[in-house]
Amino acid sequence: MLKMTSSNPTLSERQAPNMYAPLQNDTFIRACMRQATTHTPVWLMRQAGRYLPEYRDTRAKAGSFMGLATNTDYATEVTLQPLERYKLDAAILFSDILTIPDAMGLGLSFALGEGPKFAHKVRDEAAVSKLAVPDMAKLRYVFDAVSSIRKALHGRVPLIGFSGSPWTLACYMVEGAGSDDYRLVKTMMYQRPDLMHKMLAINADSVAAYLNAQIDAGAQAVMIFDSWGGVLADAAFHEFSLVYTARVLAQLKRSHDGVVIPRLVFTKGGGLWLEAMGQLDCEVLGLDWTVNLGKARAQVGHKMALQGNLDPNVLFANPAQVEAEAVKVLDSFGKPHTDAQTTGPTHIFNLGHGISQFTPPENVAVLVDAVHAHSRKMRAAAA
Amino acid sequence: MLKMTSSNPTLSERQAPNMYAPLQNDTFIRACMRQATTHTPVWLMRQAGRYLPEYRDTRAKAGSFMGLATNTDYATEVTLQPLERYKLDAAILFSDILTIPDAMGLGLSFALGEGPKFAHKVRDEAAVSKLAVPDMAKLRYVFDAVSSIRKALHGRVPLIGFSGSPWTLACYMVEGAGSDDYRLVKTMMYQRPDLMHKMLAINADSVAAYLNAQIDAGAQAVMIFDSWGGVLADAAFHEFSLVYTARVLAQLKRSHDGVVIPRLVFTKGGGLWLEAMGQLDCEVLGLDWTVNLGKARAQVGHKMALQGNLDPNVLFANPAQVEAEAVKVLDSFGKPHTDAQTTGPTHIFNLGHGISQFTPPENVAVLVDAVHAHSRKMRAAAA
Numbered sequence: 127m128l129k130m131t132s133s134n135p136t137l138s139e140r141q142a143p144n145m146y147a148p149l150q151n152d153t154f155i156r157a158c159m160r161q162a163t164t165h166t167p168v169w170l171m172r173q174a175g176r177y178l179p180e181y182r183d184t185r186a187k188a189g190s191f192m193g194l195a196t197n198t199d200y201a202t203e204v205t206l207q208p209l210e211r212y213k214l215d216a217a218i219l220f221s222d223i224l225t226i227p228d229a230m231g232l233g234l235s236f237a238l239g240e241g242p243k244f245a246h247k248v249r250d251e252a253a254v255s256k257l258a259v260p261d262m263a264k265l266r267y268v269f270d271a272v273s274s275i276r277k278a279l280h281g282r283v284p285l286i287g288f289s290g291s292p293w294t295l296a297c298y299m300v301e302g303a304g305s306d307d308y309r310l311v312k313t314m315m316y317q318r319p320d321l322m323h324k325m326l327a328i329n330a331d332s333v334a335a336y337l338n339a340q341i342d343a344g345a346q347a348v349m350i351f352d353s354w355g356g357v358l359a360d361a362a363f364h365e366f367s368l369v370y371t372a373r374v375l376a377q378l379k380r381s382h383d384g385v386v387i388p389r390l391v392f393t394k395g396g397g398l399w400l401e402a403m404g405q406l407d408c409e410v411l412g413l414d415w416t417v418n419l420g421k422a423r424a425q426v427g428h429k430m431a432l433q434g435n436l437d438p439n440v441l442f443a444n445p446a447q448v449e450a451e452a453v454k455v456l457d458s459f460g461k462p463h464t465d466a467q468t469t470g471p472t473h474i475f476n477l478g479h480g481i482s483q484f485t486p487p488e489n490v491a492v493l494v495d496a497v498h499a500h501s502r503k504m505r506a507a508a509a
Numbered sequence: 510m511l512k513m514t515s516s517n518p519t520l521s522e523r524q525a526p527n528m529y530a531p532l533q534n535d536t537f538i539r540a541c542m543r544q545a546t547t548h549t550p551v552w553l554m555r556q557a558g559r560y561l562p563e564y565r566d567t568r569a570k571a572g573s574f575m576g577l578a579t580n581t582d583y584a585t586e587v588t589l590q591p592l593e594r595y596k597l598d599a600a601i602l603f604s605d606i607l608t609i610p611d612a613m614g615l616g617l618s619f620a621l622g623e624g625p626k627f628a629h630k631v632r633d634e635a636a637v638s639k640l641a642v643p644d645m646a647k648l649r650y651v652f653d654a655v656s657s658i659r660k661a662l663h664g665r666v667p668l669i670g671f672s673g674s675p676w677t678l679a680c681y682m683v684e685g686a687g688s689d690d691y692r693l694v695k696t697m698m699y700q701r702p703d704l705m706h707k708m709l710a711i712n713a714d715s716v717a718a719y720l721n722a723q724i725d726a727g728a729q730a731v732m733i734f735d736s737w738g739g740v741l742a743d744a745a746f747h748e749f750s751l752v753y754t755a756r757v758l759a760q761l762k763r764s765h766d767g768v769v770i771p772r773l774v775f776t777k778g779g780g781l782w783l784e785a786m787g788q789l790d791c792e793v794l795g796l797d798w799t800v801n802l803g804k805a806r807a808q809v810g811h812k813m814a815l816q817g818n819l820d821p822n823v824l825f826a827n828p829a830q831v832e833a834e835a836v837k838v839l840d841s842f843g844k845p846h847t848d849a850q851t852t853g854p855t856h857i858f859n860l861g862h863g864i865s866q867f868t869p870p871e872n873v874a875v876l877v878d879a880v881h882a883h884s885r886k887m888r889a890a891a892a
Contacts, residue, residue, distance in 0.1 A: 307865060312822035316830055359798035359820040359861070361837065397781045398799055415742035416781055437742040439695035447699055454744065478742070482690060 146344060147281035154216040155284050158347060158388035158409045160431050160469035166456060166501035167215035168494055169286075171392075172480030173208040174220045178487060180207050191236035192228075195221050201271040202278050209282065211487065212494045216283050216347070219275060219340070221268055223290030223351050226332045227299050229260035247302040249310060254321045259332045262339050269343035276344030286390075287345030289336050291352035292329035292370035296322065299329075308357050315366055322366060330370040334377035341382050349390035349412070350374060356395015356414075363399055368406075375407045390433060394479060400425045415478030419459040427471035432459065435478040441485045441493065448489050449496040456500050461508050475501075529727060530664035537599040538667050541730060541771035541792045543814050543852035549839060549884035550598035551877055552669075554775075555863030556591040557603045561870060563590050574619035575611075578604050584654035585661050592665065594870065595877045599666050599730070602658060602723070604651055606673030606734050609715050610682050612643035630685040632693060637704045642715045645722050652726035659727030669773075670728030672719050674735035675712035675753035679705065682712075691740050698749055705749060713753040717760035724765050732773035732795070733757060739778015739797075746782055751789075758790045773816060777862060783808045798861035802842040810854035815842065818861040824868045824876065831872050832879040839883050844891050858884070 149155070153167040175181055184204050188194035195201055205220040224242050228234035233245030248254055262269075276285050290298075298304075300311035315322045337348045355367040371391055378389055392412025396403060403411055404426030413422055413434035422432055440451040455475065463470030475497045481490070532538070536550040558564055567587050571577035578584055588603040607625050611617035616628030631637055645652075659668050673681075681687075683694035698705045720731045738750040754774055761772055775795025779786060786794055787809030796805055796817035805815055823834040838858065846853030858880045864873070 307822065309822055309825065309865060309867065312820065313825040316820075316823050316826035316834065356799065359818075360801040361841075362820070363799070395778070395799070398801075416739065416746070416778070418743040418781075435742075437695065437699075437745070439690065439692055440699050442692065442696040443699035451699065458744075482692060484692065 146276050147279075149281045149284060149346070151215060151283045154474060155346065155386075155388060157472040157474050158390070158431050159386065160409075160463065160472045162462075162464050162466050162470070163472070164502065164505065165498050166462065166473050166475050166504075168475035168497040169214045169216040169218065170208075170477050170481050170490070171218075173212075173214060173218065173490075174204045174206075175481060176483035177481055177485040177490075178207055178211070190238075191222070192234065195225075195271075196267040198267070198270045198274045201267075202274045205271075205275045205285075206278055208490075209279075212491055213498065214283065214494060216286055217275065217279055218286040218349075219268070219272055219288060219345065221271065221288070223288065223294065223353065224298055225265055225268055226260065226289065226329070226336055227295055229264040230257060230299075230332070231260075232299060241304040242298060244298060244302045248296075248299040248325065249314070251318070251321055254325050257325060257328050259328060259335060262335055265336060265339070268336075269339050272340050272343035272345050276346075284346035285344060286347045286349055287337060287340030287343075288349040288351060289333045289340075291350050291355065291367065291391075291393075292326045292333060292374065293358070293367035294352055294354045295329045295333070296325050296366075297354045297357075299325065308354070315362065326366060326370045327373070330373040331377070333374045337374070338377070338379050341379050341387050345387070346385070347388045347390060348378065349392060349410075352391065352393040352396065355393040360398070363396075364402060367393070368399070368402060372406060392433070397422070404429055406430075410474065412476065413478065417478075419455065419473070423459060423471050431472040431474060433474040433476050435476070436493075438477045438479055438482050438485070441481070441489045443489075445489060445492045448492045452493055452496040453500045456497065456504060462501065462505050464505055464508050529659050530662075532664045532667060532729070534598060534666045537857060538729065538769075538771060540855040540857045541773070541814050542769065543792075543846065543855045545845075545847050545849050545853070546855070547885065547888065548881050549845065549856050549858050549887075551858035551880040552597045552599040552601065553591075553860050553864050553873070554601075556595075556597060556601065556873075557587045557589075558864060559866035560864055560868040560873075561590055561594070563587075573621075574605070575617065578608075578654075579650040581650070581653045581657045584650075585657045588654075588658045588668075589661055591873075592662075595874055596881065597666065597877060599669055600658065600662055601669040601732075602651070602655055602671060602728065604654065604671070606671065606677065606736065607681055608648055608651055609643065609672065609712070609719055610678055612645075612647040613640060613682075613715070614643075615682060624687040625681060627681060627685045631679075631682040631708065632697070634701070634704060637708050640708060640711050642711060642718060645718055648719060648722070651719075652722050655723050655726035655728050659729075667729035668727060669730045669732055670720060670723030670726075671732040671734060672716045674733050674738065674750065674774075674776075675709045675716060675757065676741070676750035677735055677737045678712045678716070679708050679749075680737045680740075682708065691737070698745065709749060709753045710756070713756040714760070716757045720757070721760070721762050724762050724770050728770070729768070730771045730773060731761065732775060732793075735774065735776040735779065738776040743781070746779075747785060750776070751782070751785060755789055775816070780805070787812055789813075793857065795859065796861065800861075802838065802856070806842060806854050814855045814857060816857040816859050818859070819876075821860045821862055821865050821868070824864070824872045826872075828872060828875045831875045835876055835879040836883050839880065839887060845884065845888050847888055847891050 153163045156163050157167050188200045201220045297311045388409040390410040391408050397417040410431045415435050415437040436455050459473040536546045539546050540550050571583045584603045680694045771792040773793040774791050780800040793814045798818050798820040842856040
């Protein structure tokens with residue numbers, strides 16, 4: 127595991143002894159820190175989810191999505207399910223990107239087969255003026271889940287914590303649900319930028335406190351999902367999304383118990399803004415499938431690791447085609463960094479978006495194995 | 510009006526005398542051809558539409574969307590409605606991007622308040638093998654509308670014809686309707702690229718024949734809407750969308766009756782691929798609001814005119830804010846081309862997507878007037 131050179135690990139370990147098992151597979155963390163690895167690590171957004179029959183069984187027992195997310199045992203169970211099937215290099219907390227507005231009192235729910243819905247919407251000055259950074263005690267179920275999962279992992283792979291970005295939270299808080307056109311949130315943004323900035327500042331400080339509490343509870347990396355940054359106009363993205371992602375990053379802990387905590391940022395549809403995103407104070411940029419990894423590497427690869435970016439729909443093809451498309455993504459990133467003495471451009475394999483609920487589970491095994499096998503071959507060829 | 514230097518206008522005019530009134534406002538056509546204009550021309554995607562009460566009245570009389578589109582008088586009436594209200598610099602045929610698959614026999618319909626639906630889907634080899642370029646006689650209602658509108662315009666502004674792109678047609682033909690994830694069409698694309706290529710070739714040849722017939726009927730410019738090109742992965746966009754847009758362009762008439770017919774291509778979400786799109790054999794690239802016009806101009810502006818790209822949601826702000834955002838878009842494109850002796854970078858103002866049905870009509874007047882006023886000021890300052 128990585129140690130912070132600027133801290134005193136012995137001292138910090140004495141102050142807060144690490145109660146968890148040592149990390150056996152640190153490939154994901156090393157790749158986040160742009161260190162050479164023996165293969166390209168792979169995990170999948172929404173890897174614990176509806177495409178797995180065992181997930182559907184647990185969800186049926188829990189009764190609802192929030193029933194699942196708020197129950198420590200169930201959240202632990204489903205987080206580990208994909209690791210039992212596939213040789214994934216990271217686990218990600220089972221939760222939702224919208225827990226913070228729920229803790230603010232907006233009333234999050236998920237009807238079966240539908241997206242998130244909020245009982246209360248934030249659409250005017252009165253509603254914005256009532257917003258505040260929520261008491262983190264209301265999110266204790268998340269931190270308990272993080273600790274429980276971390277313990278259950280026994281150091282097999284690192285655990286990633288996460289949150290929605292300030293802008294993405296604002297989208298749902300104003301719209302009250304998903305949207306085709308983001309008309310209501312953009313109306314507020316264009317008509318009352320003062321209100322929008324006020325909401326985004328509160329969201330940013332909330333996300334920072336939330337992710338720091340996840341780190342305290344045991345998250346070994348944290349990721350900010352800017353799922354709806356890509357719906358913004360060029361100038362508006364910089365003013366209303368990127369600035370507030372940066373505000374979160376500036377407040378995040380850089381390490382815990384003397385161990386570095388990598389920070390990942392994923393803006394769906396953010397490919398046009400890689401130059402600006404390359405200036406963020408984080409370790410990894412997530413990319414969707416519209417981006418050419420080779421070009422992205424040329425733009426930002428020397429400063430950050432890149433994560434992505436297979437189209438999740440590839441998993442509906444035949445196994446040989448899944449393998450071929452995985453190889454194309456690895457090859458598009460290009461020659462792996464193999465020098466153990468230096469940092470260099472590194473790639474973390476992922477989908478460009480969450481895995482579809484209709485995915486045949488057997489194709490995920492094909493994908494994970496193909497990434498490991500081909501990325502090892504690439505390193506052998508590069509050596 | 511522009512004359513083709515390579516043709517003999519006197520001869521072609523004698524063979525097919527132009528039966529329409531001469532064009533009084535050729536600003537849009539001149540900007541398409543990268544010629545200097547006194548102001549930046551403006552028109553709006555879906556400018557004849559549900560946000561106008563007079564449109565809703567006509568649609569109520571017609572009974573359905575297809576009832577409206579297939580009736581020459583109604584189609585003419587609604588096409589001209591926005592020109593009565595606003596000083597727009599172009600008219601666009603009232604029709605739908607999906608008329609071709611309807612003429613192929615797939616059965617297009619629109620339930621009130623919903624998107625397009627096809628009765629028959631193209632999801633397997635048998636269905637693809639039945640596809641062929643449709644008899645253009647089945648689309649005569651479109652060509653009749655073009656001629657009727659062109660006549661009714663009396664040369665006020667040019668008339669734009671259009672079609673969906675081969676890829677966008679394929680999306681609807683496979684999915685049968687709009688989609689969140691394009692799972693079915695992408696499954697066919699990844700699993701059976703041979704079938705997808707076959708369908709796209711037929712679509713491309715159909716679109717070319719369709720647009721050429723619109724040109725014959727009186728369309729003075731034609732636009733290809735690649736509404737769903739942006740959902741494709743980087744490599745797939747080039748292979749399954751761009752190649753077939755190019756195949757359409759290669760077959761399009763360059764002039765009619767000795768007059769140049771500009772060709773416009775708009776890929777929603779295509780900002781990452783401007784370098785490749787800048788190589789297309791067309792006159793204008795349409796851009797959505799995620800693109801920075803100044804950067805796009807630096808990439809392709811010397812070869813093509815650029816069209817766009819205000820976020821349609823700006824029209825929900827207050828008039829002063831609408832005006833300010835319009836000015837920002839004009840300024841982001843930068844210094845206008847003012848030399849009457851040469852061609853140079855030109856901008857056609859538009860939204861980055863179709864206007865929302867919820868738009869307050871009075872804000873459209875504010876927008877159009879702001880574009881005209883500020884773009885005239887920019888020219889005065891540049892001179």
